[in-house]
Amino acid sequence: MAKLDDFLAAEVKSIRDKNLEWKLRELQGPSIPRARVNGKDVIMFCSNNYLGLSNQPELKKAAIEAVEKYGAGSGSVRAIAGSQDLHFKLERTIARFKHTEAAIYFQTGFAANAGALPQLVVEGDLAISDALNHGSIIDGVRLSKCERAIFKHKDMADLERVLKEAKAKTPAYNKIFIITDGVFSMDGDIAPLDKIHELAEQYGAYVYVDDAHGDGVLGDHGRGIISHFKLEKKIECDMGTFSKGFGVVGGSIAGSQHLYDFLQNKARTWLLSGSAPPATVAACTAALELLERDDTLVRQLWENTKYFKKEMQALGFNTGESETPITPIMLGESKLAQEFAAEIFNEGVFALPIVFPMVAKDKARIRAMVTAAHTKEDLNDALAIFEKVGKKLAVLK
Numbered sequence: 001m002a003k004l005d006d007f008l009a010a011e012v013k014s015i016r017d018k019n020l021e022w023k024l025r026e027l028q029g030p031s032i033p034r035a036r037v038n039g040k041d042v043i044m045f046c047s048n049n050y051l052g053l054s055n056q057p058e059l060k061k062a063a064i065e066a067v068e069k070y071g072a073g074s075g076s077v078r079a080i081a082g083s084q085d086l087h088f089k090l091e092r093t094i095a096r097f098k099h100t101e102a103a104i105y106f107q108t109g110f111a112a113n114a115g116a117l118p119q120l121v122v123e124g125d126l127a128i129s130d131a132l133n134h135g136s137i138i139d140g141v142r143l144s145k146c147e148r149a150i151f152k153h154k155d156m157a158d159l160e161r162v163l164k165e166a167k168a169k170t171p172a173y174n175k176i177f178i179i180t181d182g183v184f185s186m187d188g189d190i191a192p193l194d195k196i197h198e199l200a201e202q203y204g205a206y207v208y209v210d211d212a213h214g215d216g217v218l219g220d221h222g223r224g225i226i227s228h229f230k231l232e233k234k235i236e237c238d239m240g241t242f243s244k245g246f247g248v249v250g251g252s253i254a255g256s257q258h259l260y261d262f263l264q265n266k267a268r269t270w271l272l273s274g275s276a277p278p279a280t281v282a283a284c285t286a287a288l289e290l291l292e293r294d295d296t297l298v299r300q301l302w303e304n305t306k307y308f309k310k311e312m313q314a315l316g317f318n319t320g321e322s323e324t325p326i327t328p329i330m331l332g333e334s335k336l337a338q339e340f341a342a343e344i345f346n347e348g349v350f351a352l353p354i355v356f357p358m359v360a361k362d363k364a365r366i367r368a369m370v371t372a373a374h375t376k377e378d379l380n381d382a383l384a385i386f387e388k389v390g391k392k393l394a395v396l397k
Contacts, residue, residue, distance in 0.1 A: 304340070
């Protein structure tokens with residue numbers, strides 16, 4: 001019988017032969033605009049730290065104070081002895097920030113989707129998913145015994161087709177959930193949540209939105225896509241993360257008190273995983289409290305985003321369909337995207353190539369992430385490097 005290591009070695013070789021291996025870079029310090037990566041000083045353009053909060057003094061102070069008072073860990077799962085007052089305070093703060101009755105906090109955004117979706121959409125139900133939804137949504141739905149359907153990306157006519165077919169089914173589905181990302185992480189485009197809500201109302205479906213890249217970015221004070229479309233109290237499930245705009249780590253699902261009570265008793269990733277440590281929870285709370293008080297960082301994020309996109313387009317780069325700080329530089333061929341990323345890293349910009357199979361074979365790109373912490377000097381220096389490499393590799397004339 002072959003050893004497991006022989007199998008693993010063959011699989012790794014296959015990954016490398018196909019040029020699909022993730023080659024990790026070492027971040028040697030905080031995630032800040034001028035960071036040190038693999039011993040090189042670079043302008044950070046591939047972090048999801050949209051508001052620059054991961055190194056914000058208030059969040060660090062809250063984390064340190066929590067460690068001093070509560071220790072390094074909670075010592076248990078939430079359902080047994082791991083629910084400290086800090087956890088309940090964070091959940092109340094999320095609900096207040098999101099203008100919902102309640103909110104439940106998970107250790108990660110992936111855990112939120114993987115824990116909630118298999119319990120919300122069960123055998124006899126239908127999950128209707130956007131074709132470009134995040135892998136955590138896909139895996140969450142796969143864990144369910146529900147039936148599944150996919151609609152073309154952001155195509156409301158196709159979504160309505162699926163809904164019509166679902167309503168005509170005999171016997172009828174017990175529940176129908178429309179599940180969508182709020183902001184799509186590869187292209188930076190925004191789901192038409194207002195139109196999705198209208199169709200859900202028309203066909204008696206529920207809506208579950210994964211707002212990982214909308215939290216801290218869209219809406220009033222960064223409250224997300226539901227606030228952006230003025231749909232507060234109209235969307236059943238508002239899932240979000242703390243690892244991006246809020247600068248820490250964790251996931252949440254905001255909605256009704258009944259939703260909170262249900263997930264607290266049914267979501268296995270919440271019930272069977274150790275609770276998040278005090279430092280993390282306190283920092284998450286501090287991030288929300290900061291945004292409740294002041295939306296300066298959100299406004300700065302959008303000022304930087306508009307400037308960077310405008311200048312990149314003026315240089316002649318194709319920035320795709322992006323409507324958010326996620327800015328794809330469309331290059332087409334995977335080999336070109338990989339070469340482009342290596343060249344800009346050598347020149348002092350850290351931004352990763354996104355290539356097949358993460359995107360279609362002819363849709364390879366560099367994904368540049370703009371943050372509120374970038375100064376005008378940071379942006380201009382990065383623009384100059386993009387231009388230099390673009391001309392060197394004949395992307396620009």
